[in-house]
Amino acid sequence: MKLLEDKIRELGQVRPGDVLKVDCFLNHQIDVALLDEIGAEFHRIFKDENINKILTIEASGIAIACMTARHFEVPVVFAKKAQSKNIDGDVFTSKVHSYTYGRDYDITLAKKFLSPADRVLIVDDFLANGKAMRGLLDVCQQAGATVAGIGICIEKGFQPGGADLRKAGYKLASLAIVDSMENGVLQFRPQD
Ligand code: 5GP
Secondary structure (H helix, E strand, O other), X not given: OHHHHHHHHHHOEEEOOOEEEOOOOOOOOOOHHHHHHHHHHHHXXXXXXXXXXXXXXXXXXXXXXXXXXXXXXXXXXXXEOOOOOOOOOOEEEEEEEOOOOOOEEEEEEEHHHOOOOOEEEEEEEEEOOOHHHHHHHHHHHHHOOEEEEEEEEEEEOOOOHHXXXXXXXXXXXXXXXXXXXXXXXXXXXXXX
């Protein structure tokens, strides 16, 4: 998506540890017009998949999910990172290793919000090693929900998450794929 690539080129900052900072427009300060275009693009790609729910993980995914859901006219549900008591067995849980914080955390999602009746589009801001996505896929599997698609704003193509998901057969659309950030120079994978 040219608009997103241009924004990353203009405002993205490469940080040590292969971290791309895009907090000016994507996950701290938010460019709502850009997110609306991103939502429209995910809708264009996945509109024939009979999606009835957008799933993401807090916090950065929520704005993207909401702007996407506007185009599908379906609800958003997000996995929570905060510890949630599971006394009644009323939540799905999964363990995720955080790329940016370098530690494990639990995600939880109330069982009442995901079921075998759901055809889900999972969205997130970044795809790196795919750990966050694995947690969300695990939750979908526990719920018996169908993963109809995965929509990512920025895939770091030099990390294995994207290739693993494509190999596993998921319909994955990454709107910008960064293949290299060596010496602070961003190289995008050409896409149709
Ligand atoms: P993964 O689980 O695929 O390794 O990493 C994905 C998660 O880590 C995303 O939800 C995102 O919040 C965070 N992340 C991974 N790489 C980056 C990065 O380069 N920049 C930022 N801002 N977040 C990242």
